Amino acid sequence: MWTWAHKFGSPGYFYALAGKVNPWLTALYIALFATGLYLGLVVAPTDYQQGDSYRIIFVHVPSAWMSMFVYVVMAVFAAIGLIWRLKLTAVLAKASAPLGASFTFLALATGSIWGKPMWGTWWVWDARLTSELILLFLYLGFMALQAAMPDRQTAWRAGAILLLVGVVNIPIIHFSVDWWYTLHQPATITKLGAPSIHPSMLVPLLIMAVAFKVFYLSLLLSRARAEILHRERRTRWVQELARSGQL
C-alpha cells in the first residue's frame, strides 16, 4: 500500500501516466457530451409543467453536482496533504480549484437563466442559492490564497485549512431544501425512494453527469501535468525528458 502510494505520488510517474490516459478521457467525454446532448435536447420529451425550459436541467444539475463533488475531492486532498505531506495533493487541489469554481459559476448562472421564466426572478436569497454562492466564494478564496502568499508551502497549508473548514457548507447546500422553506425545489434524484423523473429524462441527465465528471478528470490531469512541469522544471527527470525530445 505504501510503496504503491509513493510510486503513484511521485511526480514523474504521475506525469507519464496522466499523459497516457488523457487522450482516452478526452475522446470519452466528447462522446458522452454528444450522446447526452442529443438525448436531452432532441429525444427527451417536453415536461408536463415546465415545457421545454426544463431542458436546462441537463447542464444545471450536473454543474451543481460537480461544484460539490470537486470541493469534497479538494478537501480530501487537503486532509491527506496535511497529515502525510504527499507532494501531489497540493498540485491536484490547486489544479481542481478553477474547475470547481467554473462548475459552481455554471450552476448559479444556468439556475438563474432557468429561474427567470419559471419562478419569475433571476435570483432570490433562499438557503439553497445563498449556500451555493458561498461555495463560489470558498473556491475563489482558496485560489486567491494560493496566488497571494509568496511561500508555496505556507500557502498550501493555509489553503488546506480553509478547504477543511469550508467542507461544512457541502451538507448545508445539499440539505438546505429540506431544512428550510426555499424557493428552490427539493431533490429529484438524490432522495430516499425512486427518483421522481421520467426515465426518458433521467437517462440523458445521468449521461451528462458522467460527461461532466470525465471532463473534470481530464482537465484535472492536464492542469496537474502543467503544474508538475513548472514545479519540477529544474529536476533531473524533467530535464531528461526535455533533452530526449519527449516533452
Next chain:
Amino acid sequence: MTEFLYMGGYGGYVWSAYGLCLLVLLANVIAARLRNHNARREVKKYTGREQ
C-alpha cells in the same frame, strides 16, 4: 429545425444556458493547453542553459 430552436418559446433561455456552458468549458480546455505549452517552454529554457 425552427421549432427545435424555438424550444416552445423558451429558446432564448435554453440556448443561452447551453451557450454559456460551452463557453466556460471551452475556456477551461484552452487555459489548460496554454498552461502546458508555457510550462514546456519554461522547462526548455533551463535545458538550454545547462548545455
Next chain:
Amino acid sequence: MRAQRRNRLFMVIFILIGIGIATALTLNAFRQNILFFFTPTQVVAGEAPSGHPFRIGGLVAVDSVERAAGSLKVHFDVTDTVNSVSVTYEGILPDLFKEGQGIVTKGILDGKGVFVASEVLAKHDENYMPPEAEHALRAAQTLQNNSDK
C-alpha cells in the same frame, strides 16, 4: 516521524470535530430565522410581522383567481389547504402561475387582512415527466379514488 504524523492526524480530526460542533450550534440557532416564507396558517395566527414586508408561501386556491379586465391587476387566495389569505397583485405573473400552483409572494398586510403583493414567484415541485405520463398518472389516481369509495 510516525508520532509526528499521528499528531497531525489528531490535529486535523480535532479541527473537523470543532467545526462540526460550531456549525451544528449555529444551524440550530438559525433554524427559526432563515425562513424564506410564512405559511397562510402562520399569517392567520398572527405570527407574521405586521407593518413590514414578508413572504407567504402556499398554493393558489382553486377558483379564486380574478383578473381585472384591461389591466395587470389580479386577485387570488393563497392557501395551505387549512387556512388562506387573500392577495392582490399588479404586474407580470410567472409562466407557471395557475390555480393549484405553489407560489411564494412578497408583500405587506394592509389593515383589512389583505396581502398587497409586490412580487409573485412560482415554486414548482421536483417531478419531471412528459404530459402523457402525467395524464396517465392522474387517470390512475382518479380510478383509485373512485374504487376507494
